[in-house]
Amino acid sequence: MVSKGDELPNPSTVVRYVGLNQMEHYGDNVVGPLPTAFEGRATDDSLSVTWCEYFVGHPDHKLRCAIETIRSSMNVKRKACFCVARTDDLAAAGATFGRAPRAVYLPVPRNDAHAGIYDVMPADLEAITEGELKLLELLAREAWSRFLTREMADALPLAQCEKSPDVS
Amino acid sequence: MTYVDTGRLGYGTQASGGSSSFADTVVDGFRRMLSPGQAGRVVLKVDRTRSTGTDRERRLEEIQRFISSNSMHLPKGFAVGLNGQFANMMADDAWEEVDAYPSMHSLETFLLMLLSTKATQRPGIGTNGRGSITAFWRDGENRLTIDCLPSGNTRWVLTRVNAKGEVERAAAECQPDRLCEVLNAYGPEVWFGQ
Numbered sequence: 375m376v377s378k379g380d381e382l383p384n385p386s387t388v389v390r391y392v393g394l395n396q397m398e399h400y401g402d403n404v405v406g407p408l409p410t411a412f413e414g415r416a417t418d419d420s421l422s423v424t425w426c427e428y429f430v431g432h433p434d435h436k437l438r439c440a441i442e443t444i445r446s447s448m449n450v451k452r453k454a455c456f457c458v459a460r461t462d463d464l465a466a467a468g469a470t471f472g473r474a475p476r477a478v479y480l481p482v483p484r485n486d487a488h489a490g491i492y493d494v495m496p497a498d499l500e501a502i503t504e505g506e507l508k509l510l511e512l513l514a515r516e517a518w519s520r521f522l523t524r525e526m527a528d529a530l531p532l533a534q535c536e537k538s539p540d541v542s
Numbered sequence: 543m544t545y546v547d548t549g550r551l552g553y554g555t556q557a558s559g560g561s562s563s564f565a566d567t568v569v570d571g572f573r574r575m576l577s578p579g580q581a582g583r584v585v586l587k588v589d590r591t592r593s594t595g596t597d598r599e600r601r602l603e604e605i606q607r608f609i610s611s612n613s614m615h616l617p618k619g620f621a622v623g624l625n626g627q628f629a630n631m632m633a634d635d636a637w638e639e640v641d642a643y644p645s646m647h648s649l650e651t652f653l654l655m656l657l658s659t660k661a662t663q664r665p666g667i668g669t670n671g672r673g674s675i676t677a678f679w680r681d682g683e684n685r686l687t688i689d690c691l692p693s694g695n696t697r698w699v700l701t702r703v704n705a706k707g708e709v710e711r712a713a714a715e716c717q718p719d720r721l722c723e724v725l726n727a728y729g730p731e732v733w734f735g736q
Contacts, residue, residue: 393638395631395668398678398685408678409687409699410670452635499672507699507713511687515701 377542382477385462388423394453409510420490428487435533447484463517471509601643641671651690654718663735679733
């Protein structure tokens with residue numbers, strides 16, 4: 375049973391909302407996320423994500439539910455994307471640079487499936503180190519390389535979006 | 543209207559250590575245009591008298607006017623292309639309301655970066671959401687990302703497949719006029735097109 379503040383089961387799948395200006399794109403051709411997509415914000419102590427396994431069903435149903443939850447909790451721009459990662463891939467990327475990323479269940483108002491990734495953001499956004507820049511690049515190129523545009527997300531099967539019985 | 547910013551000072555004169563190219567001369571001239579005003583403040587002359595609309599529209603207008611006024615320093619077609627890219631970047635369907643607008647200092651850094659690298663291929667552009675302008679180029683698996691910061695520095699990271707097929711990653715923060723030298727080890731012509 376996973377409760378607020380617990381680490382997510384590993385591996386879990388997480389989704390992050392990324393605006394177009396933090397995606398590598400040339401005109402309308404979107405290639406993948408930029409390193410800046412995973413810097414986070416100075417006011418956050420963890421990288422904000424939505425946990426797919428909060429929901430029951432087929433992986434595509436869970437992913438669609440996570441995306442719909444994001445859509446209902448914030449102002450989602452038409453050209454923004456949804457980047458997808460597995461927590462074990464995040465952990466492996468972090469370990470390459472001496473980090474130990476961990477995903478923690480942190481529900482917030484309007485997003486009961488919200489989670490935060492700790493020990494993956496730069497320590498100081500005004501003075502990002504060489505190692506942190508390389509980690510951000512590795513995350514963008516590998517761990518978070520899967521992404522969905524609005525059209526791709528809309529093509530996923532719709533589901534009831536029921537909460538998993540394994541979440542308290 | 544004159545835009546006055548109390549941020550960083552203008553640039554010092556580059557130490558002369560070799561032959562000077564036309565591009566170096568242009569960079570130097572561009573810097574002198576951005577020389578410190580009274581009390582060490584950078585003074586950018588930006589005409590905002592025709593500005594109407596939202597703050598975002600006004601900033602876009604400032605950006606486009608600044609690029610257009612410096613178009614003679616850029617490769618042919620760059621200014622028009624960049625102005626279109628900034629318009630797309632700041633359009634309603636792409637711009638995130640929580641992001642800070644690209645700062646005019648970041649724009650100076652961005653243009654200096656283009657001049658000092660002698661890029662003949664326009665980059666894609668984005669922002670880190672804290673006032674920067676992010677430039678990026680790709681050639682197959684090789685990617686270069688340069689974040690042009692309001693501080694006047696650039697923060698860059700690259701992935702490059704070397705002649706042995708091995709993936710190399712490199713990153714650093716430096717002044718835009720150092721980029722050409724520090725990126726030289728990674729064959730930057732695949733991105734800059736020279």
